[in-house]
Amino acid sequence: MKSFRGWSLAQRCIAAATLTCLCLAASAQGFALLGQAAPDFALRSFSGTNVRLSEDRGDVVVLTFWGSQCDVCRKQLDMLDRSFTTYRSAGLHMYGISVDDDAAHARQFVAAHKLGSVMLEDPAKDVARLYGIDNLPTTVLIDRGGIIRYVYRDFGPRDEVLYLKQLRELLNE
């Protein structure tokens, strides 16, 4: 750290700004699909049926990537499930995609949480890779035209209001 003491204020500012920009650039890579057509996939659900994303074209789709060891994911899934129950009749589909390494943990999680939305398993993490997921929970909102409109890479207590606002906006289109 001694070497930094010799730096002037301007140098420190530039270094901090550069680091911030690099961090932001790295985090922005996950948004590469924003505004583009959502990549199609087919996954098996925990109930046994298969789901293909392209079959929901014309409806609003929420994809949320979760892990059974992630507490925030649990809270978010509960919140999203409430929204799903409310707006299901308006053309909302919600899929929770598990990226657990151990499928047994994910199954236990799904069994313990009686969620109304469809939970899918992605054991090979092909879909997670396809969507560039590098953080849990990550939520992707897809509009009726199949375009990725919003991506959230975290979940906070204030996000619920924002989610609802954007969901309504997409459902009204």
Place this chain on the structure above:
Amino acid sequence: MPVTTKNGRIRNRPSMATSVACAWVLSLLVVTFCSVSHGAFAADTPATVAAPPAAADSSAPSARAKAVAAQVEAALAAADGSVPGAPATPAGTAAGATGAAATTAAPGAADTRSLDEDTQQLKKDVVDLNRDLFVLEEELLFPANTQVAVYVSMDVGEFFALDSITLKLDNKEVTNYLYTPREVDALLKGGVQRLYLGNLKVGNHELVAFFTGKGPDNRDYRRGASLKFDKSIGAKYLELKIEDRQRKMQPEFEIKDWE
């Protein structure tokens, strides 16, 4: 500003806290600048994200818009009475003050009709162009001489509920397809699905298909079928056929040349 340190020394440099605060202020400014200037950070600002489809493909729509605008102008010019050769409307031939109102109303209707026709023509052109491009792409990627296509059909399906098909060509997995209930329904209604399209050189090859699903009594069921075939010059079409064998109360899987 001179600062006295704990050791009693006076230094002219700002303290670490001041430096960090300044750095953060600067980085915040940079972030603000980036979010305004760069579209990649648009996800953090929902207001700017609200219209990504328009931003996703800006060049093509603008060209199309120009073409449509040109056509609209042409249509308007054609509908205008001053243009020679324009279709004469009954209102246009009417004279006098009472006819003035009609002359404004009737060309408006003609304009709308003309615009509608132009729009339909444009749509048709786009569809035709898209079809031509698709055919061209298929011909380029899968030339008729080396093309091999595998289709799936299903009959009855009383003893087997299809879940997935894995296809191996010359011991190499080429596709693994999961079927949704809708797709199975479509197959049961007589639909035929193109499962695989690829290229193969002339010679002997082997196709192996693994069918996974629920068999009789709703038990997990996995069966395989294989076919050795000779690929000659020209396209090769193969069919995976799933049928019910009533006598054995079992499903039957067959791969055959599609005539």
